[in-house]
Amino acid sequence: MKKRIINITPEARLITVKKRVAAYARVSCDKETMLHSLAAQIDFYRNYIINNPEWEFAGVYADEAKTGTKDSREQFQQLLADCRSGHVDVVITKSISRFARNTVTLLETTRELKELGINVFFEDQNMDSVSEEGELMLTLMASVAQEESLSCSDNCKWRIRKGFEQGQPNTCTMLGYRLVNGVITVIPDEAVIVQEIFNLYLSGCGAQGIANTLNENGISSEKISIWHHDTIRNILRNEKYMGDLLLQKKVSSDHLSKRQSPNTGQLPQYYVSDNHEPIVSKDTFEAVQKEIAFRAEKHTQKSGTASVFTKKIRCGICGKNYRRKTTPYNIVWCCSTFNTKGKSYCASKAIPEGTIKRVIAGALGEGTFSEECFTAKVKRIDAMPSNILRFIFKDGSVAEYIWQDRSRSESWTPEMREKARQATARRCNQ
Numbered sequence: 001m002k003k004r005i006i007n008i009t010p011e012a013r014l015i016t017v018k019k020r021v022a023a024y025a026r027v028s029c030d031k032e033t034m035l036h037s038l039a040a041q042i043d044f045y046r047n048y049i050i051n052n053p054e055w056e057f058a059g060v061y062a063d064e065a066k067t068g069t070k071d072s073r074e075q076f077q078q079l080l081a082d083c084r085s086g087h088v089d090v091v092i093t094k095s096i097s098r099f100a101r102n103t104v105t106l107l108e109t110t111r112e113l114k115e116l117g118i119n120v121f122f123e124d125q126n127m128d129s130v131s132e133e134g135e136l137m138l139t140l141m142a143s144v145a146q147e148e149s150l151s152c153s154d155n156c157k158w159r160i161r162k163g164f165e166q167g168q169p170n171t172c173t174m175l176g177y178r179l180v181n182g183v184i185t186v187i188p189d190e191a192v193i194v195q196e197i198f199n200l201y202l203s204g205c206g207a208q209g210i211a212n213t214l215n216e217n218g219i220s221s222e223k224i225s226i227w228h229h230d231t232i233r234n235i236l237r238n239e240k241y242m243g244d245l246l247l248q249k250k251v252s253s254d255h256l257s258k259r260q261s262p263n264t265g266q267l268p269q270y271y272v273s274d275n276h277e278p279i280v281s282k283d284t285f286e287a288v289q290k291e292i293a294f295r296a297e298k299h300t301q302k303s304g305t306a307s308v309f310t311k312k313i314r315c316g317i318c319g320k321n322y323r324r325k326t327t328p329y330n331i332v333w334c335c336s337t338f339n340t341k342g343k344s345y346c347a348s349k350a351i352p353e354g355t356i357k358r359v360i361a362g363a364l365g366e367g368t369f370s371e372e373c374f375t376a377k378v379k380r381i382d383a384m385p386s387n388i389l390r391f392i393f394k395d396g397s398v399a400e401y402i403w404q405d406r407s408r409s410e411s412w413t414p415e416m417r418e419k420a421r422q423a424t425a426r427r428c429n430q
Helices: 032-050 074-084 103-115 134-165 188-202 207-216 229-237 282-303 336-341 353-363 371-377 414-429
Strands: 019-026 055-063 090-093 119-122 177-180 183-186 245-247 250-252 260-262 270-272 313-315 322-326 331-335 378-384 388-393 398-402
Touching (some): 019 032, 074 103, 207 229, 313 336, 322 336, 331 336, 353 378, 353 398, 371 378
16 A cells, blocks of 8 residues: 655744834924924824834824934933833934934944944935945934034034123023023013022022022922022122123033033133123122122131041931031030931931040040041941941941940030139120
8 A cells, every 4th residue: 555645834923023112313403393292293293103004103202402422312221221222123313313312322322223234314315324335324423413513513603702792691491580582581480489589699698598499388489499509609700690691601511512611711701790680789789799708718617627527427327427526515426418408308316526536545445546547447437326436447347336425415515614603794784
């Protein structure tokens, strides 16, 4: 009987795996027309990807008011993170200049994505980054885009500097003012905050104290949600609040990084007096500048030389360093967070300097405190809750010691007692 052999191998079915496609869009300024253009790009790419049956929509990443010469764009970095995590197979973008105008950034990014098996398709150039000729073309075209960026930057700088020569500001989005049709215009609600800041400073409050007061009272503005020490200092020093205008305070290092640095003579500066409506009077502004100088000089005289404890005592609650503080009655060391922001931010305790020295002397087995012995043996002290000082020694060992709060009577010096006696005598004789 003749054998009969039949091939019954199942027919292979072609399984189509959809490519996960994402798009990147960018505009370099936040003008209304540009933002409309960005919204149109986002809608176009979303529909373009969704309507392709071979693609799976992986998102549209879009940066507003971000220059293409910088690689610190939030959405651009998020796109790269998602690519590295394996969530994207293809990236679509309108053109090389939209993706990056910095040649180095462009090549480094496309090379990294190519190694991950991810293709970047540039619509205007009709070019894939993974093609054989792709990198050569990208290098040439990115160089052209970078030169265009330099030319555009130079043109903008020329226009802005010509405006400075005529006393025209380029922009103004500071607290209390906006630039309206080329004129610095007061925003009344914010102007009230500015006036309060100047008044508080002249009444004796420090910059951090003013920031704390505004934060605690829930005062905010369109541009400032949380107040900081530097924010207050910048407001107090800004000549615009008295109606004057100093133009070209800063210069850009280059058109790629756009890093700003103070103009110390690299370019001309222009000062315009009585340019716009002031928020505070010139007398008030000048009084604040004198007070700033006075406090700075007083602080310099008081601070003196650095202490052996500087950067050696750390707060066990918030992790910040303790700092030396001279009060009318004593010298104490306190957490820098507590000192600047208050107990609500760090509930640490201030420790008298004399107490610290006594604890250190006891911990080192010395009769009195010795700077040489402390420096040689102690790496750091952590000021923990419940009056515990945790010593971290340079030999790697750790030990804890408890310091005692001094009673009110013990904390009084003979000089303090004499002042109190004289004050009591004066009241009795009145």
